Amino acid sequence: MACGSTSLWAGEATWFCCGNAWGSCGSAGTGACGTCQSSKHMAAWPNLSAACYDITRPDLCGEGMPRRTCGAVMNVKHQCSGATVCVTLADCGPRTKSFCGEATCCNGACRTNRVIDLTPSAFSAIGSLSSGKLPVYIYE
């Protein structure tokens, strides 16, 4: 399946580690889909399943995000630089409800609420890991 250009969502992207890796990642496992690896362009989506949605609850932040399941692909584009990465859904997250109202800005324009979590491989393709958050547009 190829990444598309139809607008799906916008918000904050954060990053997380998964798979058999060093440090705090060691206990993370391969995610809800059983395929997640930090070194691949993968992502976590808040509405991967009903059980996932119960944990992340983006709706509590006004984000009625649609269901997308394991293996779905999306383009994630940095709001300001235009850098884009194509990712495959492999886990449930981020916990949107815990950070309602949080905003990340660039060039004076802000995106609000955590809507997607990227692996280090994917996040570093469009931004710096040390920033922790990026404002992004998501396409499918």
Place this chain on the structure above:
Amino acid sequence: MSPSQHSESGGRRLDRRRFLTTAAIGGATIVGASALGGLDADAAFAEPMPSLDTAIPAAFAEGRIVAINRNVLDVAGSHGERYLIQLTNATSVWKLRTTTAEAIEVGDGLYARGAAMPDGTIAADAVWVNIVNVYVTIRGIAKDRLHLQHGSAEVVGHIVPDTTTASYLGGALTADLSKTRIGQEAQVLGAWRPADGNIDIARVSLGH
């Protein structure tokens, strides 16, 4: 001029990736200082990113450093891969803060982004050493540390003077951690300590 911006060299405009691959091919061994200016990884992305040279494939590496030979990091990937990562004049290094290659040690974990070289090595554009970004629940608070629950694991997050900052519900960064509460959910970005598995906190983002 930032390395993310264009620089004149020999009458030809060079983008960051072209510069670092040129530096790697040329055997440049100067690390920690740049002829092009600041090397902060965040600054590298502060400006709109120039189009990458499609003739030079991008590369990513993840793993632990098993040896350091001059300006080359020998890295064992977590899934059996092996990487040789070249540090050049244009490489930005992060280890709890923006730093220089001298701070990198054998045993450290890393993520590296760069360009794939013809000889199989990676010319690094940015190297993040021991960086972690974990979702936690705060279980205890002391003057110099936070006790954190990450999944089923308990981790100590060390508060580093002049470095650790906090953000409350997306607010501006502050050195004041006094509003941190037990039971609060948080995202901790910091540097993992290979010796004991704990974390030096760069930034803690407090949620609801």
